[in-house]
Amino acid sequence: MAQHISIPLKDSYKLFNHGPVSIITSAFANKHNIMAASWTMPLDFSPAKVAVVIDKNTYTRELVNASGEFGLQFPMRKIAKLTLEVGDVSGRDIDKFSRFNIKTFPATKINAPFIEDCIGWLECKVIKQGAEEMDLIVGEVIAAYADAEQFLNGRWHFSDDPLKRSIHYMAGGEFYTTGDSFTTESGYSEVSA
Numbered sequence: 001m002a003q004h005i006s007i008p009l010k011d012s013y014k015l016f017n018h019g020p021v022s023i024i025t026s027a028f029a030n031k032h033n034i035m036a037a038s039w040t041m042p043l044d045f046s047p048a049k050v051a052v053v054i055d056k057n058t059y060t061r062e063l064v065n066a067s068g069e070f071g072l073q074f075p076m077r078k079i080a081k082l083t084l085e086v087g088d089v090s091g092r093d094i095d096k097f098s099r100f101n102i103k104t105f106p107a108t109k110i111n112a113p114f115i116e117d118c119i120g121w122l123e124c125k126v127i128k129q130g131a132e133e134m135d136l137i138v139g140e141v142i143a144a145y146a147d148a149e150q151f152l153n154g155r156w157h158f159s160d161d162p163l164k165r166s167i168h169y170m171a172g173g174e175f176y177t178t179g180d181s182f183t184t185e186s187g188y189s190e191v192s193a
């Protein structure tokens with residue numbers, strides 16, 4: 001299992017401020033599930049909050065409503081195919097963990113499992129069901145972890161190996177890999193005349 005480090009909750013927004021696609025895990029009683037989710041965002045620094053859109057017809061929503069918690073993690077490119085797969089079929093019909101041979105490890109404060117090969121992991125408890133018709137759920141982040149190899153000194157230093165980088169979902173099975181960072185001081189932000 002890759003090493004992961006605990007992140008201060010007030011810094012947890014940094015794990016996904018760049019807009020990567022996410023995977024939501026859930027559990028209630030002896031049931032557990034996993035789905036892909038593009039529509040997730042940080043909402044506050046402290047207490048740290050996230051907003052996620054979970055369609056009311058999903059099995060995930062059923063388990064999140066029942067348990068009041070969920071795991072939010074950001075997959076590396078090496079599991080892009082898996083991300084599509086868990087977003088294409090419902091856990092009502094199959095156990096996606098065994099069907100796709102998904103490697104999990106336990107979270108610390110929630111019952112939902114985490115999955116490996118992600119850049120960051122958040123443990124969230126539901127604090128508000130948003131506008132019901134928009135399927136918006138607000139969660140408070142109660143624990144946060146990052147890939148120790150790529151999150152150093154409070155910021156991302158993404159690997160040169162594209163398979164370890166986070167990914168951004170477009171549509172129709174198309175992703176973008178997270179690119180290289182720059183600051184305006186580094187001189188690459190403006191087009192020269």
Ligand SMILES: Cc1cc2nc3c(=O)[nH]c(=O)nc-3n(C[C@H](O)[C@H](O)[C@H](O)COP(=O)(O)O)c2cc1C
Pocket residue numbers: 021033034035036037038039040053054055057058059060061083084085086087088089090091092169
């Ligand atoms: C890349 C990707 C992103 C997705 N993003 C979302 C999302 O943000 N919210 C949502 O409700 N469903 C989203 N979906 C669809 C769910 O993952 C899909 O409905 C899934 O089968 C639900 O599984 P479940 O019924 O086991 O919970 C996405 C699917 C894919 C492939």
